[in-house]
Amino acid sequence: MSLPAPLTGVVPPLCTPLTPTGAIDVRSLTALVERLVGAGVNALFALGSSGEAAYLDDRARRTVLETVIAAADGRVPVLAGAIDMTTARVLDHAGAAAGLGADAIVATAPFYTRTHPVEVADHFRRLREGAGLPLFAYDIPASVHSKLTSAIILPLAADGTLAGLKDSSGDDGALRRLLVEIRRRELDGAFSVLTGSELDVDGALLAGAHGVVPGLANVDPHGYVRLYRHARAGRWDRAAAEQDRLAALFALTDTGDPALMGGSSSALGGFKAALRLIGVIDCPATAAPQVPLGDAALKAVRHVLEEGGLLP
Template identity: 30%
Template sequence: MTTSRTTTRPFGRTLCAMITPFTEDGALDLDGARKLAAWLVAEGCDGLVLNGTTGESPTTTDAEKTELVTAVREAVGDRVSLVAGVGSADTRHTVELALAAEQAGADGVLVVTPYYSRPPQQAVEAHFRAVADASGLPVMLYDIPGRTGTRIEPDTIIRLAAHPRIVAVKDCSYDFLGTQKVLAHTDLAYYAGCDEHVLALYAVGAAGCVSTVANAVPGRIAAILDAFDAGGTARAAELQLRATPLIEAMMGAGLPGTVTAKALLARLGLPAGPVRAPLLPADQEAADGLLARHEALTTA
């Protein structure tokens, strides 16, 4: 038995929120980025999100962001979608980043809610419309109020869905009811931005996920969605639950996902490098625990 899904997937289904590799002295490691991107695609990702939170966008320069998109595009060609994070607290700067991402070869842009200034919903809506109007790239809204301090309210998202270039949402709202409301009233492609919600959101009509945990186990995240698509809902649930200990270790143990992902990738011999301040690296105990959870999952 197979399921029939009519969900639009403008950027693919299994997207990785890719870390940004750095050299040991903290410089951008473009060769490492090419190698990591190629590995992620070979292991099951059909889309990559660059310059997002996991990619340490707050501490990379505009030039580094552009260089990263260009390098990864060279590595993966047209085989997968590249979505470039362009969000900032400044609408004008966000527009500039979106135009640069378009020139660098991105297929879409990820735009987070302006942070710190806590704009009201009318201003949030105007911000997203300004970015969507500025370039020809499709836009993925990024709703993560736990980091930005401001929610994109469901009614705001529903209004924004009328814009021809606003096509998707990365959902880290932790408001499952609000998410279902938008899914019921729009054709927006929803992507689970929290790894513990990959299957739950997919089961009610999401397009897929933007996964941090996929940095380390891209095939395991893709397999959850594969099982569901094949009609194996019990198998999909089993795979999600098997991944839960690693998800918890990477995303729920008190360290940012960037830190845990880089620590684990380093232990696996994949390009990563250090994090940039103000982040600090995981200590040996945390890294050992991550590797143990990874081995438990991948050898099961």
């Protein structure tokens, strides 16, 4: 379907349900898409960090996109992650996504090798030309070791290379300053700034962000849709109350024992355990070599869901 410009609203980065043997669980992924679309989200982002894209081979990535695009059935746009180390490899993923019917591409700066801002800008220009689809830059320096600064983003927004930015940098000050410059240069009518923070959505929207890409929306899409609608209607007290509830719910990402697993294993395991407990997916497995949640963590996830009103 046609991608709105700018893209606004709630754009969940889909989890990727797996079977106990590590295959893509097509039935569960379809059910997750149906739940999110039914909740009123504005678009879907497949194969991002919450989708464990870094752990999936090309065949599995293709299965995910085929499933999500078919399940969305033109009701909302589908953004496809084309995340890889180099321009050539990202172009391969982007071409495959375009061929399957994705509506836009999401890509990071190159990683593993350290790149200069001139090279990062050239990377995005090559992707936009090669993919032939709207392109969103994904700023996640904790994983990519290259911050997408305003000096990189603003010229690419102005010349139409980028349709938007997903900001997962955690740098609220830099985000605020970027939003000020986007408005000053009158780019906010076509360029979309989406925050990747689950915990400060009301603040980002108040500052002028166009929308949000929250992993926690896999678990509680209705909450983020309510938050966004309250904010857009100027009901900031109700938006803040919804944000407070979601901030408490985010505790399910911290249930894993840090002595036994990393933060990513805990967060993704928490999302998937929650989705299993509320009956959306069949199996909470995460991709190897991530460590699965133990029994104590699963009990903690259940308690957080009960406290958040998502389980009786």
